[in-house]
Amino acid sequence: MASLLTVLALASTSLGVTIYGQLPLGQTQTEGPWATTTALAAYNDTRLTPPAVPNPAINRNFAVQLQRDAAQVPGLSLPHVGPSFYGFSIEMSVITQVLGKNSSFIQVPFLNLMANLQERAGGVLVRLGGNTQEFATMVEPDDHRIEPGHTFGKTISGSTQTLEFVLYTRDMFYMANNISSMVNVKWFLGIPFNDSANWRTAIAEEGQTILGDHLLGLQAANEPDFYVTFGRRQAPYEPADYKREVGELIQHLETRPMITNPRILIGPSTSGQVWHAEQVFETGFLDDYKDYLYAVSVEHYPNNNCIAMYGDPNSPEAVRPQELFPYYLNHNNVVELASHYTANANTAATYGKPFIMFEMNTGSCGGFAGISDTFTSALWALDYGFQMATQNTTHALLHVGGQSVFYNPFTAPPSNQTEFNEWTLGPVYYSALVMAEAFGKSNTSQIIDLRANENNQNTPAYGIFERGQLSKVALFNYIDDPSGANDLRVALTVNGGVPTSVSVKYLEGISVNEKNNITWAGQTFGNKLTVDGRLRGSPNVTTIPCDQGQNVCTIPVPAPGFALVFLSTSDEALAISQSPTTFSTSAYQRKHNTITWDRQAVQTSNGHNAGELKAKLGSTSFGWLNVASGAAPSLGGRGGPVPLVVQGLLGTMVGLVLGSVLQVL
Template identity: 25%
Template structure:
């Protein structure tokens, strides 16, 4: 698969000349700007040209003159079940140095969401945890530990879900006060309940419970919380299937309660909550990267953005994964899920979503960060999150990217940041592809960082930019593959079932 990836023969010569040039500049401060430009041109002339096209042809045109949405600085996100704090108290801790390092690798800012189905089954005790306290209870000990963990991330904020399944507005208002006091400015928002359309299915509401019943319950919770915390930040409705429940839940909720929330929230899974019947990686990979994901989902995300912006609200995917209900072993913990995750993050970003919170735990199949044999390790989705960050990520502006796929299963996204243009290309096809990249402004050089593995079924050996996450949690993508461009058009080869981030300067 990776036979297309060839080393840059001029890299070592290039680095040597860079050092010589820098030394000359330091010793000769009188060098005029035009002479420095000449030195720069000389350096660039040592870079090798891009490899010739050796895959099937596709193309993407980037309009660098029309920057659009800015990707939020807290786009990166992780999501955990409420009862996970008690089930695995050694994971989300301020002394879990490797986990904290891996979170910080993703960006200085981000969001951790605590909620899920267990938020509607976990009861607030208003007291500390004792040896006989069950995992279906939430205590002051748990919240104190969680608050310390969030603080230790250095800039990430918390979305916290209160129990609305077991209806008790007064008790949960007390919980909200404790959470707010413990988190302080690290509290991003409170939510009431989880996937409200499913409350009747789980027996927590009578049959026929709908958005009207939910809004009535939500309003009582709002009043109870705001009586104690007048400025409490709220989000909702945290619906399942956010992309296809717009008219059923999200729109009525936003129409009636937009003035009370700071964020419109919902969930998304690659399989759309449908049962996974196939067991081989190829079939499941094809199902979660089907036309639904790559044609319908962006359209629906656009509709969500239209709804949110009509009320000057941001929206966020607060729970997400390749396959629902914990994921599927051999699928959600394999490399194919990284390609899916990278695509989905860009779909949300292009449609002005404020972030994606990937659901998980230390042991679930779809988690971005896991614990294996006592060690904190990255899973494939984590490498996708790194690729998104290195592909411009937070703070960059989306650029229009027009793809001509010629029937191939591939995508391309573009953004700009600090004068550079970033293009992410994801090849889901079984064929090697050669992207012809057409830029509206000529580039001098490009640097490539590849997201690769031996196959879509690989669980190990995943790299980004030729690098892996260290045992201590640190990560550096290295220098990448560097090539001279000197034109508006160039070719980038992307092997089958891999992705690449290209930085144009």
Template identity: 40%
Template sequence: MPSLSFLSLLASISLCASGVAAGVTTYGTTELAAAAKPSPTLCVGAVPCDLNVLQPMANPQQPASQAVPVQLYSGGMNGLSIPVAGSFLGFSIEMSVANRIIGNDGNKLIPTFLNLMSTITSRAGKAVLRVGGNSQESASVVPAGLPNGTAVYKVPNPNPAIKQITPTLLISPSLVYAMGNISSLLPIEWFIGLPFNDTNNPRRELAEIAQKVLGKNLIGMQLGNEPDLYSGNGIRTNAYQPSDFTADFGTFLQDYKNDSGVPNTNIFVAPSVCCGGSGNGWTPEQVFDTGFLTDYGSNLAYISVEHYPANNCNESGQVVDPNFVMSSIYLNHGAVSFLNQPYVNTAQIAVSMGKPLIMFETNTASCGGFSGLSDSFAATMWGIDYSLNMAYTNFSNALFHVGGESDYYNPFTPPPTNQTEFRHWTIGSTFYTALVIAEAFGSSGNARVVDLFLNSASIYTPGYAIYENGTPERVVLINYLTDPSGASNYTAYISVGGNGTNTPGATPSSVQVKYLLSPSATEKFNISWAGQTFGGPFASDGRLLGNDQIYTFPCDTNNNFCAVTVPAPGVALVFLSSNAFKESAPTTTQVFSTSTTGTTRPAITVTIPQAVLATSNGRGGGNWLGLGSTSPGSSKSLNSSSRMRVSVLLLVCFASAALFGSALIIR
């Protein structure tokens, strides 16, 4: 079993040990190792290369060593959630930048995105994605397509002096064809956002095309995105109320029911309110009280809400200090639990109706997030805690938002539009969150989650158990603290039954553990999941680098416990059985390759079967227009330090096979 000092060492050398340092051979080539080096040209002025690194929060006074009992029970525990799937955590892609992420049509998809989704589907069985957001409200389909093969075009504001919060968006049908062909390659299901800004002009073409092209892979159509903000965004009058939204929803719904091109009118997603309790928003119950569920519940596939834990839109001119909110909102399990409390009743209503409740859009903070926080390991750990707590609150799914190039919270960001796409994506810290959640829930669809309120409900050391069919299968242990000395590490003593519970001891003889590690909560790219990483800014083609590192810990069956140490900072995913480990282990991850035909803008191609291409009406080709940020207030000016080129950090790797011992399995 690895020693405590070695686990501390792992946090400081994880990037190096994961095969990312210069010259390390990965997947049989040195080419991928070289790809981990960021491009100095791409880094000039780019958000992914922002050098703003926050100071980790100060640690509380506590004993030098910690022993945390984790008592589990055979047969279940009080408070278990409804069953959830490994695909619980998906991604919401802003419509106005969707073509930059997924591709412009079915002929030219973006392999980096496919590779990223393949890492999720190989673990979770499938992935759930949404294309929508603020920009969907003004979207209009151009049936004949857009010039130069463009799939999405944001119409420039004709009067920059007037703030245009939701731009007019032109959509080519080829965007939906790209979505359909992606689902022919990978098990991906889609939500689509429909325009809702004008009851006199419903613009049903997007729903018609989506239902025809996506078929069963279209699992929801959203009507109304954050309607409680419509008056402030200029979409409706200042007097707009929940009753007005319900009336508008009914008007639109009737339009779709009268449209023979939209045969399925029972897959809508609503009400998608965002801000109840904040002084300028509605709660879901305020909408329900208007008769919304009574009148239209049968037409809903999902009951939806949207929420960000912090507002960084800067409407008042008051700048939020990310150093302050890091400890009060993010590295704080109490704050995470508080986020979900307003939805406990909403979840009960959804369960009673047999409807899944989905957090349709969320991330670290509205309007692109915080520099140094949203793009850090703190956001990774917070995202895991938040996702597990949403599942515990009986959400069925949650979607982390992906915005424009100036957004700090992006789980993944393509390179600037005038640069090559060849291995130049940036994989953000929150994408690691999705990998951990996929493996924590597994692919059975029967995972049930319970908050263990570990360590006397400490806000710094949350933990969850995941049950399947009454049996504890996995435990997730989080340590929010940063302490290179190892003094803030803690050891969880996991027991199943026994110990005065009046049930037989059922602690396994050994457990397998995967670690999510980084040297600091404020680290941005030196992050590894089970020894693997995506590398630094503008350095990824969507494939993990390095070999899996899985630790096997023997348990003390005589005393009925398994001891698992959790570094500070870090997350441990503990598998309590070989079946649990096998169910969560990624299957063979499908890899999509790139090919270049030019020096400035390569053609990114994926081979699509001719039968699939037939559904796209032959649309394709052309050069793509790039788009920036979409959320109000999220286009930020970078400070001078953000415009500096990122220097390449040279890491010295010094680890031998003897250091790992027999507990480490390299696969």
């Protein structure tokens, strides 16, 4: 690796920065509707009042009886086959913010965050798409609508600044491939479905050619049940119409010489708001196309914030986050939510297909201030992830939008602040990290809801079996009580006897409304605008002695908090903390941050699936909407990708992250 040490300084001095008219990154207002504030959602500081302590008090000292042998446990899930249970769905319109501006300028924090998941689960699944994939069009690198040096662009029309197309160049595939050469990321792409009479399949053709085995699947339509609502089809448009169009797509793919494998489609990706997946299955979708499907998919958000964010926040129909807060701290709601798709998952299994929750998060239209960006969402996403796994969901993809949403697992800073600010981590990223560690790399993990404490809504628990034996126990405490009076003491007993001791890792926040000080096994990624993708601090694994005479291990769980109990002190996951593979850079972006976000712009992107208006997006590039026609330098074109220069790749690839982007050779 020493020969690759090339420290590239994009600038020899640090220039002063003057910001004119910059929206505040955070605000301290804690009352009134979010719509009255001007802060970017990703940096919003709104805190809600935690739900009251249960009255009467719950049983805080309860026992959980466990079987050691999986064969003695009815109702276990199918074995979970890796990589990580949680992956990420990145809206196509914000790929530049998350992955990088081109194949030679890749976001270092993203690489580090993926490396940490790879360390625990062997790899990560990432989908590039969303509602904006339906308008995606590949253009040549010299297309005047693509900003010089960039892989992505948009076409905007009319005085309403309506998004017409998301533009990308062939370099998008080299960017993804370069990422996969450094961390084990596997990709899903989406075939545009806005014009079924004139299929645009370049994304499939170039994707298979360039990504090869790194490309797992191609989505055939995104939320087709919303197509009439979004104006993409004329009514009536029914499940049978969608099924017919998928057949037409298959016929088209089989005529394209660059398509080496047309049998990796993903569908039906219904939202469950207009159609349910079962209605598509009833058309013969699975029977007729099973040989062409990589996976069966759905998309679902438990609630939406569309009216409050983009309509009248005082409308009686607008969701009040404070009133909704308790919903996300109730295990019964998680069980009910996951149960909507149990039959779908089992149907997929009968056809030998993975079942993927292809897009999800705390709420559509960006989620909720004070919920989606707090410790509450970390606990909720963990509980929901375990619950989906118990019901044979194979993977779930947490959606990633821009800086205008609350629910992001990770957010890059505004582009003019990359010299002095770093990334912001959303609490649900910790959920993905913990799930990866809980399931591990064995490809044998089976999960069961233990219905602990008489199935109390505040104290869910799960058993995790690997290689046919009890491996770990997951314990939750949803109650918010800093006094310690509602901390749990859970007595674990095991048929066949407990070990001499167990090891415990804790996911902790001082309150369910906490946004910053969240730790996993004593380590944290840092507070907003300080994240480089690496864990900080020393790992803290608690050893708890067991009473073998009484066959009991008593595990404390703070209120609020989560505990992952390792039954074997030799479990390899105990030693996992920071991935030994990390990335560093000395490169900075110096761009004007001129992002404009029309209030109706994101109703049909970034998971905002409940609006009726078409997307209207502004530009993230200074003056780009008025750029004159001209040739941009090629980023690779038909000749291949530009070279990558990895900065600071030392042995274990450990280095100081000085900026937000990476140049790789």
